[in-house]
Amino acid sequence: MSNMDIANPSEEHLMLREMVREWTQENVEPQAHEHDRDEKFNLELLRSMGELGLLGISAPEEYGGAGLDAVACTIVHEELSASDPGFALAYLAHSMLFVNNLAYNGTEEQKARILPKVCSGEWIGAMAMSEPDAGTDVLGLGTSAVQQDDGTWLLNGRKMWITNGCIDEEGTPADVVWVYAKTGEDERGRVQLSTFLVEAGMPGYSVGQKIYDKTGMRASNTAELVFDDCIVPEANLVGDVGQSLLHMMGNLELERLTLAAMALGIGRRALDEMNRYATDRVAFNAPIREFGQIQRYIGESWAKYRAMRAYIYDTANNLTIGTSGQRLDSDGVKLFATTAAKEIADAAMQVMGGYGYVGEYHVERLWRDAKLLEIGGGTLESHQKNITRDLFKDGEAINR
Numbered sequence: 578m579s580n581m582d583i584a585n586p587s588e589e590h591l592m593l594r595e596m597v598r599e600w601t602q603e604n605v606e607p608q609a610h611e612h613d614r615d616e617k618f619n620l621e622l623l624r625s626m627g628e629l630g631l632l633g634i635s636a637p638e639e640y641g642g643a644g645l646d647a648v649a650c651t652i653v654h655e656e657l658s659a660s661d662p663g664f665a666l667a668y669l670a671h672s673m674l675f676v677n678n679l680a681y682n683g684t685e686e687q688k689a690r691i692l693p694k695v696c697s698g699e700w701i702g703a704m705a706m707s708e709p710d711a712g713t714d715v716l717g718l719g720t721s722a723v724q725q726d727d728g729t730w731l732l733n734g735r736k737m738w739i740t741n742g743c744i745d746e747e748g749t750p751a752d753v754v755w756v757y758a759k760t761g762e763d764e765r766g767r768v769q770l771s772t773f774l775v776e777a778g779m780p781g782y783s784v785g786q787k788i789y790d791k792t793g794m795r796a797s798n799t800a801e802l803v804f805d806d807c808i809v810p811e812a813n814l815v816g817d818v819g820q821s822l823l824h825m826m827g828n829l830e831l832e833r834l835t836l837a838a839m840a841l842g843i844g845r846r847a848l849d850e851m852n853r854y855a856t857d858r859v860a861f862n863a864p865i866r867e868f869g870q871i872q873r874y875i876g877e878s879w880a881k882y883r884a885m886r887a888y889i890y891d892t893a894n895n896l897t898i899g900t901s902g903q904r905l906d907s908d909g910v911k912l913f914a915t916t917a918a919k920e921i922a923d924a925a926m927q928v929m930g931g932y933g934y935v936g937e938y939h940v941e942r943l944w945r946d947a948k949l950l951e952i953g954g955g956t957l958e959s960h961q962k963n964i965t966r967d968l969f970k971d972g973e974a975i976n977r
């Protein structure tokens with residue numbers, strides 16, 4: 578019999594999982610309910626992950642990162658999310674959307690200057706793509722950047738829904754933001770995107786508002802960011818002017834995989850809660866797990882959980898960070914796992930009856946948090962669209 582475990586393909590992966598699980602149990606689990614209830618982001622806890630080497634998990638070691646692969650990224654997101662998806666989302670925005678992007682697409686000078694700060698937790702990073710009037714339709718974004726005679730860039734526009742956009746209740750903006758802006762059009766009239774590293778203190782960069790009253794992910798801060806004649810030094814342009822679509826697409830693949838990993842953590846935890854409850858809860862003189870209708874919830878949840886786990890880690894094992902072209906499966910895992918997680922959390926609430934409906938028993942929070950994963954980082958509909966488009970280009974993917 579084979580001992581192959583795709584979720585822990587090496588001894589190092591297994592050790593990483595054990596370390597993160599233990600740390601999460603001790604540090605993340607005890608604060609999860611309270612931070613969700615109070616809509617508070619645990620900034621210090623995120624910073625402290627720098628000491629564990631997890632903030633720069635995929636960044637090169639020479640800049641303070643851990644230099645690990647997509648499977649390692651998946652493991653950390655799964656483990657954090659099993660306790661606190663809101664906190665895991667803040668971690669994702671920092672380590673995947675900012676740090677990984679910079680590590681793979683920044684210039685040597687930018688990496689040397691900024692990576693050590695974000696890998697240690699001294700600086701908190703964010704990524705700003707979405708806008709009040711443009712989400713899925715990314716090429717419809719309105720934020721513009723115009724180069725001045727002295728070489729600096731002038732940014733104007735608003736970014737919406739930015740995780741870690743503000744880092745406290747006082748409206749302090751993220752220390753550094755990866756901002757996508759329009760810098761022109763090509764000869765066919767298509768919008769050209771460029772990336773700018775905007776740092777706290779740069780004139781014209783501020784928080785418009787912290788967004789309150791979210792359904793879930795309330796332990797992460799979501800903000801509107803304002804760029805009002807924001808002056809960005811020439812050295813903070815990432816890559817070549819107008820060439821950002823490529824690295825945006827590459828980074829989206831890792832983002833979608835790790836969002837799916839968060840769904841996996843939610844599914845696992847919800848299943849665990851419902852399974853234990855079904856043994857302990859007695860009705861009509863029998864543990865409720867003896868009832869066929871409860872068995873359907875548990876049985877179907879197990880199968881969904883195992884299917885998402887297999888697909889997610891299969892994709893993670895095949896995803897090379899820093900390359901693009903794996904969108905079929907990064908969209909596929911997110912499409913499948915996010916809805917599966919929501920359904921498992923829903924089943925858990927049903928199995929747990931009234932207790933499932935209150936915060937102390939965790940699953941209602943997981944249920945609320947799971948919903949965001951069907952929207953953020955690409956909606957279900959965008960994944961359906963991408964998959965269908967990619968299978969038009971490469972129908973043979975089905976038979977390989």
Ligand SMILES: Cc1cc2nc3c(=O)[nH]c(=O)nc-3n(C[C@H](O)[C@H](O)[C@H](O)COP(=O)(O)OP(=O)(O)OC[C@H]3O[C@@H](n4cnc5c(N)ncnc54)[C@H](O)[C@@H]3O)c2cc1C
Nearest residue numbers: 704705706707711712713738739740952953954955956958
């Ligand atoms: C809590 C939270 C955190 C977030 N964090 C970040 C972040 O850190 N950085 C960032 O840049 N963004 C972030 N986002 C934004 C998120 O990525 C967008 O909300 C998402 O991409 C959808 O964009 P939208 O909200 O503008 O909806 P829209 O794009 O306007 O979509 C509305 C509806 O229309 C559908 N639709 C749109 N186009 C099509 C089409 N061609 N075919 C079929 N259906 C279509 C959509 O699927 C959806 O159902 C976050 C959002 C939330 C809620």
